Amino acid sequence: MKENRRVFAKPRIVMRPPSLRPMMVQLGRYNYSSARSGLLEHRHRSCIEICFLVKGRQTYRVGRELYSLRGGDVFVTFPNEIHSTGGMPEEKGILYWMILATPQKGEKFTGLNCTGSNALVEGLSNLKKRHFRGSQKMKEHLDTFTQIYHEPKALLRECALANLMIAFLLEVHYCVEFEAHGRPVQTLDTVLDYIQKHSGEELGIPKLAKLARLSEARFKARFRQETGIPPGEFVLRVRIGEAKRLLLERKKSITDIAFDLGFSTSQYFATVFRRFTGMTPKCYQQTPKP
Numbered sequence: 001m002k003e004n005r006r007v008f009a010k011p012r013i014v015m016r017p018p019s020l021r022p023m024m025v026q027l028g029r030y031n032y033s034s035a036r037s038g039l040l041e042h043r044h045r046s047c048i049e050i051c052f053l054v055k056g057r058q059t060y061r062v063g064r065e066l067y068s069l070r071g072g073d074v075f076v077t078f079p080n081e082i083h084s085t086g087g088m089p090e091e092k093g094i095l096y097w098m099i100l101a102t103p104q105k106g107e108k109f110t111g112l113n114c115t116g117s118n119a120l121v122e123g124l125s126n127l128k129k130r131h132f133r134g135s136q137k138m139k140e141h142l143d144t145f146t147q148i149y150h151e152p153k154a155l156l157r158e159c160a161l162a163n164l165m166i167a168f169l170l171e172v173h174y175c176v177e178f179e180a181h182g183r184p185v186q187t188l189d190t191v192l193d194y195i196q197k198h199s200g201e202e203l204g205i206p207k208l209a210k211l212a213r214l215s216e217a218r219f220k221a222r223f224r225q226e227t228g229i230p231p232g233e234f235v236l237r238v239r240i241g242e243a244k245r246l247l248l249e250r251k252k253s254i255t256d257i258a259f260d261l262g263f264s265t266s267q268y269f270a271t272v273f274r275r276f277t278g279m280t281p282k283c284y285q286q287t288p289k290p
Helices: 114-125 138-151 157-180 189-197 206-213 216-227 230-247 254-260 265-275 281-286
Strands: 012-015 024-031 047-062 065-070 073-077 093-101 131-133
Touching: 012 138, 012 206, 024 138, 047 138, 065 114, 073 157, 114 157, 131 157, 138 157, 189 206, 189 230, 206 216, 206 230, 216 230, 230 254, 230 281, 254 265, 254 281, 265 281
Parallel strands: none
Antiparallel strands: 012 024, 024 093, 047 065, 047 073, 047 093, 073 131
16 A cells, blocks of 8 residues: 655644754644645654644544543554554644654764664564554654744754654653553533533533632633543534534524534534535534444
8 A cells, every 4th residue: 555645735834854864754744724634644654753743632533442532642653554644634623643664773863872862763663552642742753843843943953853853752662651640630521511512502611610619710711631622622623513413414404503503604514514624514424334
């Protein structure tokens, strides 16, 4: 199976630092304000791919398993694994991906001796999880890497890029180990459950913050921390998810579905639906589902 290379548009940045090759094959970033076509099944021969979702939601499939990512999550595919977005679009949001060629035994990883290189590669190849929570440090490393990469060449530029890449990969290890030993209990489950069950109602910040027993400012900050997106976007995503179910049932008109889910007009509903799915409600209803 041939590798499916993404088609890069204006909101995408792709970096292939010569000094870090052949270890780092590619580092990329997208920032989408609306959904784009999903990734078809593909694989990276002898490469590990690490995706860090900064903001939004995203679905991936490896084999028959689906993985649902939220902002702050990391997703890893290992060499030769067939993966895709599972028939889903690349969603509205911000995502980094890093593709690394797995070094041969005894081959040095950038800036490390043989012992360090072997330990890092072995750790990456034997991660306890492929889907886990990332950290703010990971985002900072990737943001800084992107900034330095696009600056004019300087004496220490290549050294800085190599160190940032290694720091990012070490942080991947730390995050997996932290999650393997237990994560803090989420505190907004009651609010999230309420949104799911009352998606057609008015769900403003004051109401949700009161339900969570938090100030509005603290509620918004905590909500972003736990879900990766603002409360308003989460509500819209829940409504769109319910809309998908209702559209496939075909028991109600598109206009009735829009009003039942709290949209002011069917036109606004169609605009939001397309932003999150990449197609209109009518097209979604008519498209064969896997």
